[in-house]
Amino acid sequence: MNTQATNTVEKGLIDVRDMGVVFGANDNEVIAVKDVSLNVQPGEFVSLIGPSGCGKSTILSIVAGFMAPTSGEATVDHQPITKPGSDRGVVFQQYSLFPWLTVRKNVEFGLKMAGVDAGKRDVTARSLLDLAGLLSFADHYPDQLSGGMKQRIGIIRALATSPQVLLMDEPFGALDTQTRVVMQEILTNIWQQFRISVLFITHDIEESIFLSDRIYVMTARPGRIKAEIKVPLPRPRTAEMTATPEFAALVQKLKGLIREESLAAMEPELKSRGLAGFGMNVGPKGVGEIF
């Protein structure tokens, strides 16, 4: 399946090279991202996982075109990224549907901006809504929908302009666990239909394994790529796969990698205060001694 995808899909190569991001200036300088190189091959599903504050969302913002890196470069299909555009669909963590537009008009928004005529827009929007199982909600307003429905519409809205890549910034972060699992399955289905490159940001280990072909693990700030892990699970993925030993082994492996980083991210705080405040009898020497 995977090789087939790479054979048929030619566009949608995300390439990030030696990227560094520094916020602030002089004394207040914060190095958010350092020497990050990563790529997403055409049609590939790649996750970026790491502790909070590691700069994974910053990387996505750069690929989306919201900000420029301090050093290094990011390209999509060898074109440097300069500004946001409908060639890169973005799904945000927060619900980002326009509350003043009906569901259908939301899905049509990108096409309208591209100058597609109303008839064609309507046809595309309806077929996408049908795909997402939300055709009967076409004339509802976003505030009438549940969180899971809003995010499904967020995804198909991003896909409506037929982008080459889809950038997803913890899109299911605000959903409850059950909805999340369903949404992951829906997303794999949609991804397989569209054969589109996906860069997926998450801090959920199971989610990243279930969805991805490859996973980049990031270090705590300053964010660097700590490891690159291939997910050899076959496609199409099903919920039952999460119970297999292969899946469990991958979870363990990633958990180990992430835990080191989460601790590293917390360390300055723990060092100054000690863990006594958390009910643990540990002095301010550091966390190394307890774990």
Place this chain on the structure above:
Amino acid sequence: MFDKQQRMKTARISLVDTQADYGKTADPVVTKNVQPPAAQAPAVPEPVGPEVEIGALKMKPLLERVTREQVVTALLACVSIGALFLFWYLGTKYRLDFYIRFKNVPTPYEVFRQAVEVSSSTKFLVNVGFSVRRILLGFFIAIAVGVPLGLMIGRYRRVRDLFMPAIEILRPIPAIAWVPMSIMLWPNNEAAIVFITFIGAFFPILLNTVHGVHSMDGVLIRAGRCLGAGEARLFLNVILPGSLPHIFTGLAVGMGVAWVSLIAAEMISGQFGVGYFTWEAYSLVNYPAIVLGMITIGVLGLVCSGIIRLCGVLMMPWLAFAPGSKK
């Protein structure tokens, strides 16, 4: 209304989620084989039964409650206005003199007679017409200037840096204080009064528009840009509709201040207009006409803010579903 839609929504969500989640795994055939037919038979209509029942049960009290609430609302409105009239009537009937003096205050009947009298000629209507025209002119110029400028100030830092200092100095000056300056500035009285009305409406509209842009969720602007909206389209398709609720707050406040400013201007410098009518009545010792003028101003203000509210509901249908909007 809302409850009904909310319920429909929940019902549909459960339907969709069932299909998505368990559609593949659910196997009614297996259940049929395991369970005896007797137990199976009532099990089939069960999922439909309670839903319909719940729907019917909830529907009835909902209708009753809404009508009862409307009746209560209407009753209280009558009590509210009735009390006002009763106080007025009793005060004038018994010539109340308890620090405030009702000695010269006309009775409701005298005012009514005055209303009948003025309606026999077009003079009063001409006055009303003048006031309404001034309000509309001043108010729409305030919208035409205030909303675009507010959007620009809200969106661009440099525009804000350029305009806000001047605005912050001019803003605390009440429109009434503009009356002498306005008479000097403008070539005729009419333009001067429209200008004062404009000043009254302008600042609330402008500042609420700025606030509307600032309080917009940044993710919506980012989403708009990702979907290919350039700056001009972003303004029209995202920033303007996103700020619309606050703009309408500005319009409602602005309309109130516009009336205050207009009446003051008409009283001081006017020829024609309801404010002029009221002040002239005082000068001519025609007390019933004072009250008639006051009531006219109140009714006109009410009608204007009602029209704005109606426009708001028509132009922003989505607000009916916005969280926190149901009261």
